[in-house]
Amino acid sequence: MSTITLALSKGRIFEESLPLLRAAGIEVTEDPETSRKLILPTTRPEVRVVLVRASDVPTYVQHGGADLGVAGLDVLLEHGSQGLYQPLDLRIARCRMSVAVRADFDYASAVTQGSRIRVASKYVTMARDHFANKGVHVDLIKLYGSMELAPLTGLADAIVDLVSTGSTLRANHLQEVEKIMDISSRLIVNQAALKLKREPIRRLIEAFEAAIPRTATGA
Numbered sequence: 697m698s699t700i701t702l703a704l705s706k707g708r709i710f711e712e713s714l715p716l717l718r719a720a721g722i723e724v725t726e727d728p729e730t731s732r733k734l735i736l737p738t739t740r741p742e743v744r745v746v747l748v749r750a751s752d753v754p755t756y757v758q759h760g761g762a763d764l765g766v767a768g769l770d771v772l773l774e775h776g777s778q779g780l781y782q783p784l785d786l787r788i789a790r791c792r793m794s795v796a797v798r799a800d801f802d803y804a805s806a807v808t809q810g811s812r813i814r815v816a817s818k819y820v821t822m823a824r825d826h827f828a829n830k831g832v833h834v835d836l837i838k839l840y841g842s843m844e845l846a847p848l849t850g851l852a853d854a855i856v857d858l859v860s861t862g863s864t865l866r867a868n869h870l871q872e873v874e875k876i877m878d879i880s881s882r883l884i885v886n887q888a889a890l891k892l893k894r895e896p897i898r899r900l901i902e903a904f905e906a907a908i909p910r911t912a913t914g915a
């Protein structure tokens with residue numbers, strides 16, 4: 697029996713993947729918040745979970761360190777998804793990629809055609825594409841966290857960041873002025889594993905698909 701390795705990141709992706717795993721008959725038998733293990737066994741002897749940073753999930757799956765993984769669309773767009781099979785939108789860890797500015801900043805005037813704006817973000821590729829499509833020149837400042845601070849300190853005019861409840865923006869007196877896109881997590885699969893472990897992977901994909909959360913509107 698071939699082993700199946702699934703890469704997940706701790707936190708919301710791990711938590712929200714559990715019901716999908718359960719639907720596939722997989723229970724993770726150790727809690728990543730209390731265990732120091734990076735390889736977690738499951739109730740299915742041939743299936744194991746490896747815990748990696750959210751932004752490292754595509755790398756693990758691309759190079760075969762894991763057969764499958766769960767990664768946010770933000771991570772996939774920023775990292776690139778070459779050589780990855782993406783069979784499912786799992787509709788978990790949902791949020792949106794947005795532009796935010798200080799409440800006293802006139803965004804509408806700042807993004808007229810041909811203008812110039814300073815934008816700080818962890819998502820420089822997405823930010824560059826977004827403003828290029830609007831015909832706005834952008835000076836990009838790459839940050840690794842605490843993006844909310846950039847407009848407050850004068851480092852940048854705007855940030856491009858993930859928003860879910862909006863409470864982080866509100867707490868820092870920032871305003872969401874434009875949604876770039878909706879974000880959710882995707883199942884990604886290593887291409888070689890898909891060929892070599894075809895049947896077990898196909899069964900997993902089917903079980904996950906049947907358990908994807910649907911909204912009340914069916915959207």
Ligand code: PRT
Pocket residue numbers: 705706707708709749750751767768769770771789790791857858859860861862863864865879880881
């Ligand atoms: O935290 P770490 O540096 O280890 O890695 P990570 O931030 O990449 O991982 P994690 O687990 O925080 O996020 C994993 C994935 O969850 C992301 O790649 C997104 O696809 C998805 N996701 C869903 C989110 C959010 N919702 C979210 N709200 N990722 C980040 N956030 C941030 C947001 O940017 C804000 O700073 O959480 C903060 C709180 O958001 P509000 O709007 O609810 O206040």
Ligand code: MG
Pocket residue numbers: none
């Ligand atoms: Mg985080």
